[in-house]
Amino acid sequence: MLRFDHVDVSIAGVHVLRRLSFHLPPGSTTALIGHNGAGKTTTARTIMGFTAAKGSIRLAGEEISGVAPHRRPALGIGYAPEDRRLFSAFTVEENVLLPARVGRLSAAETKRRLERAYWVLPELKELAGRPAGSVSGGQGKMVALGRALMLGARLVILDEPFQGLAPVLAQRYAEALRRLRSDDRQIALLITESNPKLLESFADVTLTIERGEIVDGAH
Numbered sequence: 001m002l003r004f005d006h007v008d009v010s011i012a013g014v015h016v017l018r019r020l021s022f023h024l025p026p027g028s029t030t031a032l033i034g035h036n037g038a039g040k041t042t043t044a045r046t047i048m049g050f051t052a053a054k055g056s057i058r059l060a061g062e063e064i065s066g067v068a069p070h071r072r073p074a075l076g077i078g079y080a081p082e083d084r085r086l087f088s089a090f091t092v093e094e095n096v097l098l099p100a101r102v103g104r105l106s107a108a109e110t111k112r113r114l115e116r117a118y119w120v121l122p123e124l125k126e127l128a129g130r131p132a133g134s135v136s137g138g139q140g141k142m143v144a145l146g147r148a149l150m151l152g153a154r155l156v157i158l159d160e161p162f163q164g165l166a167p168v169l170a171q172r173y174a175e176a177l178r179r180l181r182s183d184d185r186q187i188a189l190l191i192t193e194s195n196p197k198l199l200e201s202f203a204d205v206t207l208t209i210e211r212g213e214i215v216d217g218a219h
Contacts, residue, residue, distance in 0.1 A: 001026040001188040002047070002155055007055035009046055009212075016042045017212040019055070024155070024205075029181065029189040031203035033196045039212040040192035041082060044159045047190075048072055048079050060154060074103050078152020080144035082159040088133025092124060092143050095132045099150040110150075117146040120180045123172070138169035145176065156180075158191045162198050174202060 002024040009017040017039050024030050034040050046053045049069035057065050059075055067075065078099075086095050096117055100110040118125040124146045127135060132143060141161055148156050162170050177189065193199050196206065208216040 001028070001060060002190070003056070003058045004043075005056040005058075007046065007053050007057060009042055009051045009053045011042070011051065015212065017046065017053070020209075020212060020214065022207055022214055024188045024190060026154075026186050026188055028204050029177075029191070029202060030205045030207060031196065031199040032190060032192045032207050032209055033194070033199075034192075034209040035194060038209045040194075040209060041159055042212070043209070044079065044081070044157050044190070044192060047077065047155075047157060073099060073151040076152065076154030078148030078150065078156040080141070080148040080156070080158045080161060082163065084137075084140045084144045086132040086135075086140055086143055088131065090132055091128065092130055092132050092135065093128040095143055096124065096146040096150060099147055103151050105150075113150050116183065117149045120149060120183065121146050121176050138165045138173075141165065141169075141173065142176070145173070149180070152187065154186075155188045155190065158189070160192055160194070162193060162195075170198070177202065 004020050004022050006019040006021055007017055008019060020043065032040050032043060042051060045051055047057065049067060049072050053065065056063060064072065064075060097110065097114065100113060121142050124142060127139060135143065145158065161173060165173060191199060191203065207214050
């Protein structure tokens, strides 16, 4: 589904990704494991077009390196950043629906995807009318996942989704990901994490990144 071939990224003169290469097959759940500063978030941001990258990035066989960042979600990519980036004055449901409106999905398709998000994350329906600024940090990560599902028909990227979650919420989040996988066998999931133990029972493939290079795992 997604292929990186010799991708280089430098930020403020620092070489962050070094000829990074890996492949995410359709239907796979891939854990990208590494310490802080290893390049996990930069990899996620590069997929979304937020860095000046060199090399080849292909989605479903199509080169997307030249696609502008604001157009990449419409290719079927959903992204839940580490810091969630919710609009606090909007309701939870308005935050979830925002990508569909930006992507100009039809009313019928928007309804279908919202219903899927609520099936994957039942607590979102209970929180739907609350201002996003009033939810807890863990609940905010649930909202960010729901928002990513609105456009993530091919690939969903989750950057450090378990960071800071209480054990109960972490379990609920993992259950939501399992529901998503049971509902859609073709969507690819890329999950970044510092602690490999959190994903060892969930991921099909584990890639370890150090200093911007894959040092262990499937390429």
